[in-house]
Amino acid sequence: MGYKISIDAMGGDHGLNTTIPATLEAVKRDPNLQAVLVGDHHKVKRALDRYSKVKKIKLSTLQRIAIHHASETVAMDESPADAVRKKKDSSMRVAINLVKDGSVDACVSAGNTGALMATSKFVLKTVNGVDRPAIVYALPSYNRETKTISKTYMLDLGANVVCSSEQLFKFAIMGSILAASSKGIAEPRVSLLNIGEEEMKGLDNIKNASKLLQDCDFINYQGYIEGKHIFDDSTDVIVCDGFVGNVSLKTMEGTLRLIEALIKKSVTEGSWLMKLPTIMALPIFRRMKKSMNLDSFNGASLLGLTGIVVKSHGGASANAFETAIFEAVKEVKHNIPKTIQESLEKVL
Amino acid sequence: MGYKISIDAMGGDHGLNTTIPATLEAVKRDPNLQAVLVGDHHKVKRALDRYSKVKKIKLSTLQRIAIHHASETVAMDESPADAVRKKKDSSMRVAINLVKDGSVDACVSAGNTGALMATSKFVLKTVNGVDRPAIVYALPSYNRETKTISKTYMLDLGANVVCSSEQLFKFAIMGSILAASSKGIAEPRVSLLNIGEEEMKGLDNIKNASKLLQDCDFINYQGYIEGKHIFDDSTDVIVCDGFVGNVSLKTMEGTLRLIEALIKKSVTEGSWLMKLPTIMALPIFRRMKKSMNLDSFNGASLLGLTGIVVKSHGGASANAFETAIFEAVKEVKHNIPKTIQESLEKVL
Numbered sequence: 064m065g066y067k068i069s070i071d072a073m074g075g076d077h078g079l080n081t082t083i084p085a086t087l088e089a090v091k092r093d094p095n096l097q098a099v100l101v102g103d104h105h106k107v108k109r110a111l112d113r114y115s116k117v118k119k120i121k122l123s124t125l126q127r128i129a130i131h132h133a134s135e136t137v138a139m140d141e142s143p144a145d146a147v148r149k150k151k152d153s154s155m156r157v158a159i160n161l162v163k164d165g166s167v168d169a170c171v172s173a174g175n176t177g178a179l180m181a182t183s184k185f186v187l188k189t190v191n192g193v194d195r196p197a198i199v200y201a202l203p204s205y206n207r208e209t210k211t212i213s214k215t216y217m218l219d220l221g222a223n224v225v226c227s228s229e230q231l232f233k234f235a236i237m238g239s240i241l242a243a244s245s246k247g248i249a250e251p252r253v254s255l256l257n258i259g260e261e262e263m264k265g266l267d268n269i270k271n272a273s274k275l276l277q278d279c280d281f282i283n284y285q286g287y288i289e290g291k292h293i294f295d296d297s298t299d300v301i302v303c304d305g306f307v308g309n310v311s312l313k314t315m316e317g318t319l320r321l322i323e324a325l326i327k328k329s330v331t332e333g334s335w336l337m338k339l340p341t342i343m344a345l346p347i348f349r350r351m352k353k354s355m356n357l358d359s360f361n362g363a364s365l366l367g368l369t370g371i372v373v374k375s376h377g378g379a380s381a382n383a384f385e386t387a388i389f390e391a392v393k394e395v396k397h398n399i400p401k402t403i404q405e406s407l408e409k410v411l
Numbered sequence: 412m413g414y415k416i417s418i419d420a421m422g423g424d425h426g427l428n429t430t431i432p433a434t435l436e437a438v439k440r441d442p443n444l445q446a447v448l449v450g451d452h453h454k455v456k457r458a459l460d461r462y463s464k465v466k467k468i469k470l471s472t473l474q475r476i477a478i479h480h481a482s483e484t485v486a487m488d489e490s491p492a493d494a495v496r497k498k499k500d501s502s503m504r505v506a507i508n509l510v511k512d513g514s515v516d517a518c519v520s521a522g523n524t525g526a527l528m529a530t531s532k533f534v535l536k537t538v539n540g541v542d543r544p545a546i547v548y549a550l551p552s553y554n555r556e557t558k559t560i561s562k563t564y565m566l567d568l569g570a571n572v573v574c575s576s577e578q579l580f581k582f583a584i585m586g587s588i589l590a591a592s593s594k595g596i597a598e599p600r601v602s603l604l605n606i607g608e609e610e611m612k613g614l615d616n617i618k619n620a621s622k623l624l625q626d627c628d629f630i631n632y633q634g635y636i637e638g639k640h641i642f643d644d645s646t647d648v649i650v651c652d653g654f655v656g657n658v659s660l661k662t663m664e665g666t667l668r669l670i671e672a673l674i675k676k677s678v679t680e681g682s683w684l685m686k687l688p689t690i691m692a693l694p695i696f697r698r699m700k701k702s703m704n705l706d707s708f709n710g711a712s713l714l715g716l717t718g719i720v721v722k723s724h725g726g727a728s729a730n731a732f733e734t735a736i737f738e739a740v741k742e743v744k745h746n747i748p749k750t751i752q753e754s755l756e757k758v759l
Contacts, residue, residue: 205672290661294665294666295672307658314638317638317642318642318662318666318667320642321553321643324643325553
């Protein structure tokens with residue numbers, strides 16, 4: 064019943080100051096969770112001692128945390144190729160090695176995306192039929208009729224800049240499996256991102272992927288979806304190439320930043336009559352942004368690998384990193400890589 | 412000093428109820444503007460009489476408005492091919508014909524984008540060196556340091572789904588010319604939309620376009636820009652292919668809709684203590700959305716044609732349609748097609 068997750072303790076913008084408190088909270092919350100903190104033994108131990116005192120963690124809980132030494136660290140701006148070739152004892156690499164050799168069930172890292180992708184692919188390899196893993200992320204969606212907030216999984220978000228129709232088809236299968244287990248639904252709705260919904264608009268690879276999906280009994284294919292409907296619960300899985308997915312995700316981020324900046328502008332520049340409601344609006348917007356942005360919806364999965372690797376946002380807070388840990392736990396419980404492998408074998 | 416604009420009076424979701432009041436306001440505001448309303452003579456005349464009474468327009472102002480009969484209308488869901496082949500006397504087609512034969516200086520339509528694009532290209536043709544016109548749109552941008560809101564021009568937004576590096580290069584030139592005249596700056600900053608800023612990431616056509624732009628003295632090229640920086644005044648012109656541009660623009664629209672829906676949710680569901688600030692926040696957000704969305708920043712230009720055609724948002728309000736008319740006026744004053752033609756000849 065238990066599961067063990069390796070944590071790249073040194074990764075991310077804030078390193079140990081994020082990963083250690085997040086791990087402590089996660090292990091405290093879930094009695095079946097064991098964590099292996101990978102990084103400089105001395106530094107990890109010191110941070111662990113400090114945060115476990117601050118958080119008053121029980122000894123029995125602490126016993127579910129181990130430290131695994133790694134002498135190197137992958138920098139946030141290090142090239143993927145260098146990370147693979149030159150950093151063989153990095154906290155990231157060793158954390159992934161532990162997945163490979165079966166010591167742990169999954170790995171979580173807030174390290175740089177390119178390096179994590181390259182190292183994961185190099186160490187774990189992809190499942191049969193997948194050339195490169197895809198990055199998938201749960202975006203917030205809001206259903207106006209039922210007035211409920213839920214998740215829409217979008218992939219790829221940047222790992223595969225050019226995609227064939229076959230790749231898009233495989234993304235659809237992988238995304239569907241993740242959404243089914245994560246959302247607990249039998250037949251997740253799957254859509255292809257395009258610039259029109261009904262006409263035969265768009266790129267050839269998308270049109271061909273659409274044909275493949277129409278012919279596939281395994282997928283509950285809904286057709287095309289436009290960018291303006293990403294967040295309105297029109298679908299459970301949105302499939303696109305990594306270039307478009309990355310631009311779309313970052314446009315969302317940019318839009319949120321713009322709104323926040325404009326609210327702040329009203330706060331500092333408006334008349335007093337205007338300032339009051341604006342000052343009151345700011346925390347509302349922040350709370351909303353928090354419930355939408357990369358941190359709180361944290362934990363992008365690298366799908367298509369033989370093991371589970373979850374990427375936390377580099378600048379994630381401890382709370383957000385904890386979310387990423389539980390994303391990994393969820394994937395362990397549903398054995399996502401095995402399900403993907405079996406489904407791909409069935410379909411292809 | 413005067414200029415004459417043809418108005419596709421029947422186009423758009425609200426037809427005459429938008430185009431007529433907008434034209435009246437525009438002509439009232441600008442004494443140098445003459446308008447030619449193109450559409451069913453009887454219907455246009457009736458709407459013109461009614462709105463000019465309501466708005467108490469002076470006779471001398473009304474004398475600057477003419478009606479040009481057109482017996483047909485292009486439907487909002489009509490295919491571009493049908494619009495070109497079967498609707499030879501549509502209000503859209505005739506309004507563009509008037510540009511072609513020199514009767515007017517520019518045309519504004521809220522009709523369907525595909526039909527407007529196809530008809531404009533068929534009637535007016537593109538300037539030498541341009542295969543297909545590009546759709547360009549001014550997005551709001553906010554500079555955090557100077558605390559000022561300005562415009563960033565983005566193109567293409569959907570006309571060219573697949574683009575060669577040469578096309579992207581030409582978009583950069585056309586966008587630069589429009590931004591220079593519209594923003595009144597000598598050397599507009601031009602950037603290529605990509606998924607990373609420094610590394611040699613992204614697609615081959617973008618990398619090659621980047622080389623072309625680096626070698627071009629005519630362009631103040633800034634390098635790559637990521638989606639999250641679209642709105643922060645990092646640049647004046649953002650160049651991308653029509654597929655990516657369209658997804659990005661619509662993701663922005665979707666994000667704004669999501670935020671508005673979430674604010675509304677708080678209004679109806681929160682405790683009373685929560686409701687009050689949320690109710691106060693809603694108009695602030697609406698005002699902000701208004702200053703950002705497609706309507707108030709209305710008027711997308713079809714760049715690369717031998718004449719000026721401005722596309723208004725189909726669902727535009729009268730105020731927004733008026734904005735589109737003045738966008739056309741601005742392009743007339745700067746003779747954008749001629750400047751583009753001359754610049755392309757110089758550079759190519």
